[in-house]
Amino acid sequence: MNILDIDSLTMRFGGLLALADVSFHVARGEILGLIGPNGAGKSTMFNCISGVLRPTEGDMLFEKDGKLMRINGYKPEKMTHFGVARTFQNVRLFSALTVLDNVRIGRHCRTKANFFGAVLRTRSQKEEEQRIVDESMNWLKFVDLEKFVFNTAGSLSYGFQRKLEIARSLATEPRLLLLDEPAAGMNPKETKSLIDLIHKISDLGVTVILIEHDMKLVMSICRRLVVLDHGIKIAEGGPREIRANPKVIEAYLGRGAADA
């Protein structure tokens, strides 16, 4: 069963064709790599899936309650509710708030206390707050950030900020997680622990789509890859196939890569 079907998706910005007739599917539980040179339309694809952009043409189908439903035109908060979470290419944290608060905001879409609950401090509101804190702490432990609970998010090192963003998106209980260049700016040790983390996320049953330029990382954790170039899908397949594909070598990997 596929969790996501992208069917001839096209995204136009005025005269610029950011995505042209791209189709691929994502099976439930897999880790799919989305690669390609800068400006290939990878982040645009994420923005379409997560509801930030509304695609010009084509369909996006997302599995919900065992059926595929068309998700074109839903707002980001609705997509989060359906079970799509994402991180951003340039980290977007609530940097003046604490690490805990960042993850607590991630719980927003799975909780429901309102103004009256907040002001009257009803029993159900208090219990919900306690649950939010407990679950947030679990996610912080999951990404090894429990030492920094009360630090402000902006004061964390870059690698930790990336992890916090992942924790925040996991707190929304996604079934599909979109990771936009999670290893960018990380040192080799941090990259290593990121690989472990992505495996751990996958073990939870969360489907992952990964945009990444670090080929070692991509080739080691993705069973399947989709390659975009100038908005066009130029290849799809396993790491070995992709590495040998002349079109991909020409557009992205460079000639040295085939031997590496």
Added chain:
Amino acid sequence: MNPNLKTTLKYLLLAAVFVYPLFSFANEYVLHVMVLIMIYMVLAMGLNIIPGFCGLLDLGYVGFYGIGAYTAGLLTIHFGLSFWVIVPLAALNGAIWGVLLGAPTLRLTGDYFAIVTFGFSELVVLFLTNEIWLTRGPLGLPGIDPVIIDFSWLSTLIHPQWDWYWEFIGPQPYFYLGLFLVALVYVIMGRMEDSRLGRAWFAIREDSIAASSCGVNLLTYKVIGFAISAAIGAVAGAFLARWTMFLSPDMFKFWESFLILCMVVLGGLGNFKGSLVGAAILIALGEVLRIILPALNLPTETRFLAYGMIMVLMMRFKPMGFFPAIATQSRKNPILIKLKKDLGSS
């Protein structure tokens, strides 16, 4: 200064303010200024929700203050409703107008939204000035009853000779009523800040794209914030109406919005406790300038220069306000205190 001494001093000061009106040396003018400060404390806390919590510039807050005041004034004159009925009605009317203004305009961002709110407050003043059939226009609304606590129906039931009926005369009772309102709004603000609602607002302020990807419906939460902020402003207006017993449209001119915004910025955007200090400082300063400026042969309007100067100096030296802190209320939540203890011990 060690924190224990600091809290002791804080409570001593609070207690001193609390008992001050009871002494015979209590000055009527000082009490009047204190009541005025408390009205602005309520206003500044209410306004803080929009620019402070949600990060949207609101230049039209005084419009809701005016709506609340005239709602209270008109309901008192025409229907003789009790203050205690009027406060929730004024809050409701403020919230309704908040939603009516907010729902279509909160999609706008930054400067555009500020301009719309500015236009709204001007519109309120124009309405109050020109709709003479309702508001008597520039003549104003005189003869609004003071606040009355009327339990005579209850007391005569208990004992025919008793009469539990108090009309608020002089500044003392208004002082305590004002204090009660400030305390009430303070508690509500604190509880909102430390809740799912407050966190959603702060998320919008910090990064609206990330907030929506966490599932926060941006428009809904901005409109909720706008409505609550408007309701608090309207409550302050209702209090004003029953305190001054006279209303006129020029009490709700644009510069009032600016003054309240100054208080919020002075105290720290997003820190509602700072707004209290901001209100106290700016109202006290206004009174001081009222004495100093004529002595220097300057017109009293020169005081706006002083407010402008304060804003410029703030931007230069303290761009975050005097008490820059956001979302700190949750530290006092027992859940987090317990969590902190657990983390410390392990």
